[in-house]
Amino acid sequence: MTILAVDAAGKGLSVAVAAEGRILANAALNVGLTHSQRLLPLLESLLKAADLPLAELDALAVVSGPGSFTGLRIGVATAKGLAWALQKPLLAVSTLEAAAYNALPGYVDENILACPVLDARRNEVYTALYAGRPTAAGWTRPEQLWPPQAVSPADLAVKLAVTLAEGQRAVLTGDAAELIYADMQAALGARIILAPPERRCFNASACALLAEERFKADPGQATLPAEVSAFYLRASEAERNRLARLAAEKEQADAHV
Amino acid sequence: MxxxxxxxxxxxxxxxxxxxxxxxxxxxxxxxxxxxxxxxxxxxxxxxxxxxxxxxxxxxxxxxxxxxxxxxxxxxxxxxxxxxxxxxxxxxxxxxxxxxxxxxxxxxxxxxxxxxxxxPFLEHPDLTFPYLALVVSGSHSGLAIAEQAGHYRLLGQSRDDAAGEAFDKIARALGLPYPGGPAIQQAAAQGQPIYEFPCAWLDDSYDFSFSGLKSAVLNFLNKKQMKGEPYRVEDVAASAQEAIVKVLAAKAARAAEHFGLDTIVLAGGVAANQALRSRVQQMVPDKRVVYPSPVFxxxxxxxxxxxxxxxxxQGDFAGLDLNAQANLPLYFYN
Known part of the structure; x- marks a missing residue:
């Protein structure tokens, strides 16, 4: 099967086509231009150069979050539009899982865990921890050790120090990796490694490969375009404020009883 | 087709x-x-x-x-x-x-x-250019001359709050639900415009300003509450609506006269307001006033x-690099 994947979740922008576990085409930009203006021209020129008509795709995949709220919506809305118009299934892949999958094969060592970090602003990163295992058939899907969460780099360093067993190291990847690497290294020393630049912020190819694997394992994983949503991880500020206010009011009311 | x-x-x-x-x-x-x-x-x-x-x-x-x-x-x-x-x-x-x-x-x-x-073309396909357009909604208040299809000349716009925004904020102060426009219209129907709230005329300009009105209503309510004086929400709603409608209608009428335009088009969410519709028609009885049904x-x-x-x-198509623009100017937009 042939699958097209889109990643506009972070600072980098990428599109890729995979078929039967191979990457047929891959294009990426990291020049600070708006994803909204670049995504479709990049996708169109890639497919043209690869001589791959849209109609020959079997499915679409999208990096669905966490990430920049705006970037996620550009990627997900575009993928939904393509999938709906082409009447093909759409698979959503976690940004963190794709980033981990992207980083792990660079290290032929089971003692290396992947720690993707994505810019979450407010001095926080979206992160999770993954383990990968090389097998005869290639690298398995990353196994999630921590659920996705937003934490400060300082808290992340403490969590990693507690989690990493003797001899284990974590490879820092994702679009915030470079930003927090120095601080993480100061706290964790040789137990933290920085993924090489080409593996840090272009996740469309990993997304395509993961989506294909999931689709083949269980075609029920593919959904109608209408059912795919972005995975923001964080509620909007207005929702958080409202819930905090309601909780405070409830506490006050309970205190009066 | x-x-x-x-x-x-x-x-x-x-x-x-x-x-x-x-x-x-x-x-x-x-x-x-x-x-x-x-x-x-x-x-x-x-x-x-x-x-x-x-x-x-x-x-x-x-x-x-x-x-x-x-x-x-x-x-x-x-x-x-x-x-x-x-x-x-x-x-x-x-x-x-x-x-x-x-x-x-x-x-x-x-x-x-x-x-x-x-x-308006959806219900009045016989409408012809040029016409004066008063566009009033929750985020825009402007007067423009629609010279021909796709060619609009902006005469003036709000310097602060849009008309619909003023309705929303005043409604909130009066304890009426969002969106404020329909809520105020409904309350105003049961009241009388007995209070004189300030109107910003801004001299000869076709610009609008509604933030002063919003403040005046808030001050009015504060004073009434502090003194414990009774007031009817319906009367305040009617008075605030009157202050908004009066300026919108007068500027639209003046622009239509000045530029010799026979048709005035009311558009945007606030154009659904009955008081605005009848006031504009009253002020220019010899002109055609066109407004869409509320859903449009x-x-x-x-x-x-x-x-x-x-x-x-015209074959005026956009490329795949089209970007959304939060502030897209109208005057240059052809």
Whole structure:
């Protein structure tokens, strides 16, 4: 099967086509231009150069979050539009899982865990921890050790120090990796490694490969375009404020009883 | 026959419509987010963007079903490029571009206010250029001359709050629900404009200003409450509505006279206000005053399709690098 994947979740922008576990085409930009203006021209020129008509795709995949709220919506809305118009299934892949999958094969060592970090602003990163295992058939899907969460780099360093067993190291990847690497290294020393630049912020190819694997394992994983949503991880500020206010009011009311 | 699928997502309505030659409306679907935003007393941009992403597929799907058409039957996809909330606009623009690429259809970028000013054609296809347009909504208040299709000359606009915004804020102060326009109109119908609130005339300019009125109403309410004096919400609503309508109608009438225009078009959500409609007609009894039905006054995609018909006829298409623009100027937009 042939699958097209889109990643506009972070600072980098990428599109890729995979078929039967191979990457047929891959294009990426990291020049600070708006994803909204670049995504479709990049996708169109890639497919043209690869001589791959849209109609020959079997499915679409999208990096669905966490990430920049705006970037996620550009990627997900575009993928939904393509999938709906082409009447093909759409698979959503976690940004963190794709980033981990992207980083792990660079290290032929089971003692290396992947720690993707994505810019979450407010001095926080979206992160999770993954383990990968090389097998005869290639690298398995990353196994999630921590659920996705937003934490400060300082808290992340403490969590990693507690989690990493003797001899284990974590490879820092994702679009915030470079930003927090120095601080993480100061706290964790040789137990933290920085993924090489080409593996840090272009996740469309990993997304395509993961989506294909999931689709083949269980075609029920593919959904109608209408059912795919972005995975923001964080509620909007207005929702958080409202819930905090309601909780405070409830506490006050309970205190009066 | 030309058939255009239009998508609008500039604020808190996800909308899709199919419009054909001669402003025939084949489908018009609007998914409103009003109940979601009512929890917050107004539109929350991040929440609006999220709702658009969830609604855009079913809304477009339903529009094509209603029209009994598939993508292959269409001639173009049109979308609101701006102005509006950037996160909301981006959902519609990204989705429309993807449809255009996948279906091999030309893409048409439409200015949201050009859409509002084209809305009257849906019910009055005999309308002719030039005409004066008073565009009043929750985020815009402007006077423009529609010289010909796609050519608008802006005469003036709000320097602070839009007229609809003033309705929303005053409604909130009066304990009336969001959106404020319909709530104030309803309350005003049971009241009398017995209080004189200030109107900002701004000399000879065609600009508007409504923030002073909002403050005056808030001060009035504060004083009344501090002194423990009774007042009727209905009377305050009627008085505030009067202050807004008076300025809008007078400036529209003066502009129509000054530029020798025989037709005044009222557009935007506030154009659904009955008092505004009758006041404008009263002030210019010899002119034609055209206003859309309420469903075409508030945000909708049918008006985007109506504006897109002209751009289609001119072959004015957008590229796949089209970007949403929160502040898209009207004057330069042809």
């Amino acid at each position: 030309v058939k255009i699928l239009a998508i609008e997502s500039s604020c808190d309505e996800t909308a899709a419509a199919v419009v054909a030659d001669g402003y025939q409306l084949l489908a018009n679907v609007i998914a409103t987010q009003i109940p979601v935003h009512q929890l917050y007393g107004g539109v929350v941009p991040e929440i609006a963007s999220r709702e658009h992403l969830n609604s855009v597929v079913p809304v477009v799907e339903r529009a094509l079903q209603e029209a009994g058409l598939g993508l292959a039957d269409l001639d173009a996809v049109a979308v609101t490029q701006g102005p509006g909330l950037i996160g909301s606009l981006l959902v519609g623009v990204s989705y429309a571009k993807a449809l255009a690429l996948a279906a091999g259809l030309p893409l048409i970028a439409v200015h949201h206010l050009a859409g509002h000013m084209s809305a 006054c508030t945000d909708n995609a049918a008006m985007i399709g109506a504006a897109a018909l002209n751009k289609y006829a």
